[in-house]
Amino acid sequence: MGIDYYAVLELNPSATDADINMSYRRLALKNHPSRRPEAGDVFRELAEAYDVLSDLRKKATYDKFGEEGLKAGVPQVSGEDGLWISPYIFHGNPHQTLRLFIGGDNPFSSPIERDVSLTLDNLYHGCTKKITISRKVINEDGYTFSIQEKILIITVKPGWHDGTRVTLPEEEDQGPNSVPADIVFIVRQKTHPWFTRQRNNLVYKAPISLEMALTGFSVDVVTLDGRLVNIPVNDIVHPGYSKLVPGEGMPLSQDPALRGDLILTFDTQFPQKISTESKRLIKQTVKDRTIKMAENITSQQIEDINSAPAFSIACDESSDVNDIEQTALLCRYVNSDGPQEEIIELLPLKGQTRGEDICEAVVNCLKAKEINITHMVSVATDGAPSMRGTQKGFVTLLQKSLDRELLTFHCILHQEALCAQTFPSFR
Known part of the structure; x- marks a missing residue:
């Protein structure tokens, strides 16, 4: 059965030009293949149907004899002008047909970019943005235009960024021989009165006095969802200091259940003058807070060590600049951040460097700091007799005090130093 050119163009035989x-x-x-790559055959059929029905002689032949008669050729019939005699063959180039029809090569207009202004609250919660546009619309005759207003709707998702692009296809002016251009809306974030945005994080700058910077304070922040969050700041606020509050930033556009962080920065207001008494109080405050911060660091350090399933200690005995014997006690362990090495204490030995003195100082230090010695699995020292002696060396006495054996190692730095001594160039 032949092709129904009228059906291809979705027309009936009474269709006008x-x-x-x-x-x-x-x-x-x-x-068009640039819009529907899979529609190549349909595009070609449309061109062939138009090539036939837009030509009076071909159309007359097709109307009388159908596709088979058109393509096979028909004999000249006396008195019936306009019949196609030679067999019809489509030229096979549907793009040429469209090019001749529209008078150009590209029926698609370039996208039109427009800005859409949104508040930080809009981008935090998400919203529906309605935008009214005026555009040309082709009338039913296919050639004349009228102006039409249309409301475009953009569904803003939580977490969108400044610069996010939203494409609404074919919403620009219509043309007789072209596809309306897409409108690309580009998000432009309005300035917020107290938050600035860094990707998925929110930054809040708090004005504080010098006294607050030195003595501690708390900041009340009203979040974008209306909550009042109280944030204590116990550190000394130095230039460049910031405090991170996890999970109080912007939602992530890919997963709004996840959020960035809130970053507090500070604008310290310095006084013009400070009295003598104020200077004294500031000095004492800084001293007290430095001690408190050191205690907090030590407490966190011990908590990390005790949370590790196993740890090792390393001891090294030496004299300081005042010729006082000291033993450095270090701890090695592994946590979620990887291998860690922390100095636990520098232990004065009161002039004694015997294995008994070193062992007593180390064990007392570990107990005083409430470090769980049941997790200790190894010890590293140098090869000095006070450390490695078989009877009264530190390692031997430590194992006796624990009533179990430990893995013992010669400190790698001392091994390297001993190796280096065998090379003349390092002596």
Whole structure:
């Protein structure tokens, strides 16, 4: 059965030339391969149907004899002018058909970019943005225009960024021989009165006095969802200091259940003058807070060590600049951040460097700091007799005090130093 050219163009045999032109324009642009790569055969059929029905002689032959008669050729019939005699063959280039129809190569207009202003609250919660546009619309005759207002709707998702692009296809002016251009809306974030945004994080700058910077304080922050969050700051606020509050930032556009962080920065207001008494109080405050911060660091350090399933200690005995014997006690362990090495204490030995003195100082230090010695699995020292002696060396006495054996190692730095001594260039 032959091709029904009228059906291809979604017409009936009574269609006028204007109907044929309008239908071909609509269907050819709709099924153009640049928009629908899979519609190549449809695009070709549309071009062939238009090539036949837009030509009076071909159309007359097709109307009388159908596709088979058109393509096979028909004999000249006396008195019936306009019949196609030679067999019809489509030229096979649907792009050429469309090019001749529209008078150019590209029926697609370039996208039109427009800015859409949104508040930080809009981008935090998400919203529906309605935008009214005026555009040209083709009338039913296919050639004249009228101006139409249309409301475009943009569904803003929580977490969108400044610069996010949203494409609304074919919403620009209509043309007789072209596809309306896409409108690309580009998000432009309005300035917020107290938050600035860094990717998914929110930054809040708090004005504070010098007294607050030195003595501690708390900051009340009203979040974008209306909550009042109280944030204590116990550190000394130095230039460049910031405090991170996890999970109080912007939602992530890919997963709004996840959020960035809130970053507190500070604008310290310095006084013009400070009295003598104020200077004294500031000095004492800084001293007290430094001690408190050191205690907090030590407490966190011990908590990390005790949370590790196993740890090792390393001891090294030496004299300081005042010729006082000291033993450095270090701890090695592994946590979620990887291998860690922390100095636990520098232990004065009161002039004694015997294994008994070193062992007593180390064990007492570990107990005083409440470090769980049941997790200790190894010890590293140098090769000095006070450390490695078989009877009264530190390692031997430590194992006796624990009533169990430990893995013992010669400190790698001392091994390297001993190796280096065998090379003349390092002596």
